[in-house]
Amino acid sequence: MGNFLVWVVWVVAAFSCLGSGIAVVSFSNPFYSALSLIGNLASLAVLYLLLSAEFVAAAQVLVYAGAVMVMFLFVIAYLGGRADAPWAGGPNWLTLGAVAASAALFVEVIVVIGLKTSGRLAHEASIGSSFGSPAEVARLFLTDHLLAFEITSIVLLVAAVGGVILGSHARVGGTQQ
């Protein structure tokens, strides 16, 4: 019974994830695309929960759906959602080629997964109750992956400085807007 419920939750989350991903690519209005991306991120958080990554799921909702998407929606509202119809004017060769390329990429990945793993991925490791908890993630971050943690902080600082410079009114040539 519990297994059946997990399957149901997985199917709902996976298909809403795939559907909203396609919606992001195919909506012509950027505003609707951003809203579908929020649905995509939320259903991905459900998938993370099914994989016992509780802290990452919470961070996904907070960081992506909370902070990043609000910033996106602000910028789209500021610029005005200009329509950019991807399928307008019938199929052209560039669009068809792009669709064929990404379909080929998908088939390639699936074939590699099917050939290289062929049943070996069916038995995953057993995990303790602390797997994916904030304490476990923090222990790994501050012991084994301390360098990655520090480099991430430097990258965030550089991005913040870059955002301020890009958004400031003063130009390098000295012209004020």
Place this chain on the structure above:
Amino acid sequence: MMGPDVVWYLAVAAFLFCTGALGVLIRRSPLIVLLSLEIMLNGANLALITFARYYGRGDGQVFALAVMAIAASEVVVGLGLIVAMARRHLDLDVDELRTLRG
């Protein structure tokens, strides 16, 4: 583990990555190109977390969190560039921005 095998999660991750790649290739609005990039990063994140669960180790989750931080900084710089382009009255179309192409 109850529910589907690891392989099914990997298939979802691969599909998400390819959907994002398709969006990057066919869309002309830089805003939607950024949104599609987010989908690609999330597909990679799902694969990382799936393998973290498969091996029963938390390192994949740590990497997924680092990818999240990188994605947030990428969005800051990308949106800053788009707003700066709009302020200079440049056309928001990645096909028109070909000065750097050489």
